[in-house]
Amino acid sequence: MTSQGAFTIFIAAIFINNILLSNFLGMCPFIAVSREVRTAAGLGAAVVFVMTLTSGLNYLVYAYLLEPLGLGYLLYIAFIVVIAATVQLVEMVIERTSPVLYYALGIFLPLITVNCAILGVSLFMVIRQYSFVQSLAYGAGSGVGWALAILAMAGLRKKMKRSRVPAALEGPGITMIVAGIMALAFIGFSGMVPM
Amino acid sequence: MKQPPLLARAQARMAPGALTRDGFLGADPRDLVEILQADDGAVRRLGLTHEAIGGAMARLTDAALERLGATARVGGFAVSAVEAMGQLPCPFGHAGLYPKAEVRARRTRDGAERAWTALHVHLVRDHGFYQGRGSPYRIEPADLAGFLGLGPAAD
């Protein structure tokens, strides 16, 4: 399983094993921040950055600190600490470089910390016994996949503004249904790469 | 529940001494976002909107302010306002400044009285904010609607 090339893993993480549409991780911001394409793109970029960074960092922490010391059982707490710190860093960078994006992302920037997709990526990386390069590729791919999904959803929702949605399904309801249909469509990609 | 930075900033401005001496939240331990949601629910259950309640308050407030401290009589209410010098900003960071005015409204039919401020009218109408429990100007949405004689809006 660990013999796959980094590029294959990258592509697979985007389309076949899309962290959002096949594992349904990271749904909370996916539904809440997909109202506008611009903010969705901003959050998507932040997630790509955080996922790549944390999968790399967490690989190092796991491979060179936890496993040699026989502390594999600490991985959850260690990963969370690393993710929290990384998100804080990203928050500072965004506030400094783009205050406008900072306000647009609002609560969802610190919420990336508890975005299960981020932790999920780090855990999958351990379960699948990826190497450092593979982990980076997997993290980046998952991030891009998540960003792609939220961008697609934001685009769809922009169109949906003009369509007549039953009152009871407005907002999160129809978004969940659309996410389900998108997931079905993404199943079509499976088989492209043997996993 | 964590709240968006803009609401968190608004909540900071609502602390005692930030914009007004008593602040807007009283002894309410809830976060601003929870207060807003709870009162929004209460108003919906009444079949009303914040615009309708705030609009009725605004009509009385404007009539009182026009009389520069003297009593005005409008539609079954006797209203008067004490307006001070100076102006107040909106804690939500809305543009503009609001008069520092306390409005007292008495319903002539039964002598019931309520008091609010000119800023409170804006907070109700544009933000659906009825202040925190224990704040001097907190009026429960249901009580306020009843006082103003508002029934469920016909759809």
Next chain:
Amino acid sequence: MGDVLTAVGVLVGLGAILALILVMAERKLVHSGPVRLTINDADPVEVPGGEPLLSVLRERKIFVPSACGGRGSCGLCKVTVRSGGGPVLPTEIPHLSPEEIEERVRLACQVKVRGDTAIEIPAHLLEVEEYEVRVEAIEELTYDIRRLRLAFGPGVAFRFRAGQYVQIETPIYDGLGEPVYRAYSISSPPQGTGAIELIIRKVPRGICTTYVHELLLVGDRLTLNGPYGEFYLRDTPAEAVFIGGGSGLAPFESMLADMAERGIRKKVTLFFGAVARRDLYDLERFAAHEKAVPGFRFVPALSDPAPDDGWDGETGLITEVVGRSYGDMAGMEAYLCGSPGMIDACVRVLTAKGVAEDSIFYDKF
């Protein structure tokens, strides 16, 4: 046992390293080193980077008016940022008109000084200074209006024009979070520089006025800054109406005493709008001014006199009283001091009577 210690050690170490990185990042990102700030055409000065412009200016004893203490909600602290300052923030947009954004007007409390910055502020703000004063006397004028006499330290000369105002820093009391600033007109004439008088009406639940009315004692010390405002008697031969409500007689007392002192001749009528007799004050002072200032007339008016007031003077809203006292008012000047609602109502009546809009003066603070 050893396992537990390693586990704890690893976690603590990991946490410490991450915390260290964050602290360093914050140093680098949030607080940049000293930057150069250019104010108007003066030479650039070095200021610490990363702080809001408003507090940087206050540090340098330049007082840009602000009513909300730098929270971006009053929109008063507008300055022109010629260079630097970064993009306009979402918190500023509601306060700025498209023309202002075009002219690079920003809210000083929202702009962070992060790189070299050049700003423009009105020149008279540079003359505003901070003063320590001592409460020399407190006099009850009505049930809710007090006169304060504030003495400057020996050798301090506070210069102002009759009609200008100062901002009082309300100290922290009752566990309130931070000092706030509130504006009050000076009621004493500019000739006595050793002390000034203010007339302060108690505002229901007001921060500063509650302090002044309930806690302030003779002998206490206060911090104030000033003078501010464009509200002073214009040097023209035109006939003038003064309209004041509540504590709004303060600047007119200063102007009239100044007129008497300097022998200025101008036809002036002061209308004082109040609700009932219990709101009137300083009637003897104005009677004295009527004798000392040729051409000055004082007209108090009550809108809702109490039955036992025995009032035989003018009654009605102050706008109605002014309206029926004059025919065509073209060519006259008007000076207004009172609540924003009173000012708006007066401006409507005065312009309808023919007073040119640029001959109506007021400080709406």
